[in-house]
Amino acid sequence: xxxxxxxxxxxxxxxxxxxxxxxxxxxxxxxxxxxxxxxxxxxxxxxxxxxxxxxxxxxxxxxxxxxxxxxxxxxxxxxxxxxxxxxxxxxxxxxxxxxxxxxxxxxxxxxxxxxxxxxxxxxxxxxxxxxxxxxxxxxxxxxxxxxxxxxxxxxxxxxxxxxxxxxxxxxxxxxxxxxxxxxxxxxxxxxxxxxxxxxxxxxxxxxxxxxxxxxxxxxxxxxxxxxxxxxxxxxxxxxxxxxxxxxxxxxxxxxxxxxxxxxxxxxxxxxxxxxxxxxxxxxxxxxxxxxxxxxxx
Numbered sequence: 046x047x048x049x050x051x052x053x054x055x056x057x058x059x060x061x062x063x064x065x066x067x068x069x070x071x072x073x074x075x076x077x078x079x080x081x082x083x084x085x086x087x088x089x090x091x092x093x094x095x096x097x098x099x100x101x102x103x104x105x106x107x108x109x110x111x112x113x114x115x116x117x118x119x120x121x122x123x124x125x126x127x128x129x130x131x132x133x134x135x136x137x138x139x140x141x142x143x144x145x146x147x148x149x150x151x152x153x154x155x156x157x158x159x160x161x162x163x164x165x166x167x168x169x170x171x172x173x174x175x176x177x178x179x180x181x182x183x184x185x186x187x188x189x190x191x192x193x194x195x196x197x198x199x200x201x202x203x204x205x206x207x208x209x210x211x212x213x214x215x216x217x218x219x220x221x222x223x224x225x226x227x228x229x230x231x232x233x234x235x236x237x238x239x240x241x242x243x244x245x246x247x248x249x250x251x252x253x254x255x256x257x258x259x260x261x262x263x264x265x266x267x268x269x270x271x272x273x274x275x276x277x278x279x280x281x282x283x284x285x286x287x288x289x290x291x292x293x294x295x296x297x298x299x300x301x302x303x304x305x306x307x308x309x310x311x312x313x314x315x316x317x318x319x320x321x322x323x324x325x326x327x328x329x330x331x332x333x334x335x336x337x338x339x340x341x342x
Contacts, residue, residue, distance in 0.1 A: 058081065060324075061083050065079065065080070065083075077112070091295070091322070092340075129313060132317050140203060142324060148198040148200075148233075149235050153196045153239070154288065155193060156195070158300070159190040159298060176210065178212070191308065192211045192215075192218075193207075203319065204229060219244065231257060238261065241263065244260065295319060
């Protein structure tokens with residue numbers, strides 16, 4: 046383990062323990078605290094361990110001085126699946142502790158999260174009814190799974206995120222996300238939401254305008270050039286870069302979840318790992334906010 050990762054985990058543990066630690070338990074408290082659990086979940090994503098058994102062996106041999114007790118694989122899996130609310134709180138806690146939280150420029154996009162390939166897997170999966178078939182334009186193929194909707198700042202700090210069936214309209218999902226937390230828009234006067242053509246709709250733009258936000262997207266061939274469209278090429282590169290961080294470096298596509306709770310917490314685990322790296326880079330004055338080079342080996 047590098048000194049940089051050691052510093053990140055120490056700072057992260059202190060921050061999480063101050064913000065969401067101290068959970069009261071009926072009976073004897075667990076030997077692995079919630080703060081330790083969430084910190085270890087971030088370390089697992091940053092170090093690229095997609096196998097829980099290999100990860101727990103690594104913790105036992107290399108991180109024993111920092112985490113003297115870690116449960117066996119069944120206990121770890123059970124605790125991790127139950128920790129989804131804690132992981133969500135931790136993402137928001139870290140985002141709100143940076144200057145990026147007040148950024149009035151948002152980037153919104155969705156990316157496939159494949160959950161199965163064979164037809165027998167699809168038919169017997171516990172995800173049936175939640176996951177579904179969708180089309181991945183970047184790979185020019187259909188997939189079975191979910192779509193991750195991510196609203197982030199240009200630096201990549203997650204603001205809102207959600208998992209949804211690929212058949213649900215992207216505008217409906219984003220509207221539901223904003224309805225759930227309307228203050229995230231109203232607290233940012235002059236908010237500019239940057240998206241691709243999939244979010245094009247007069248009704249959707251009118252809804253954003255009522256919330257006090259403006260939509261910036263590419264124009265269709267039949268439309269006139271939209272205001273600010275010339276800046277979208279560089280912004281599109283930012284969107285693809287954030288997706289590459291989640292998929293190429295944090296192994297989003299190798300999440301290994303087989304149930305609703307399992308997929309949700311493993312996706313949240315990777316979103317939290319990206320937020321933690323950006324948070325720590327921001328606090329330590331690093332030149333590149335979303336760089337994971339110091340933590341992923």
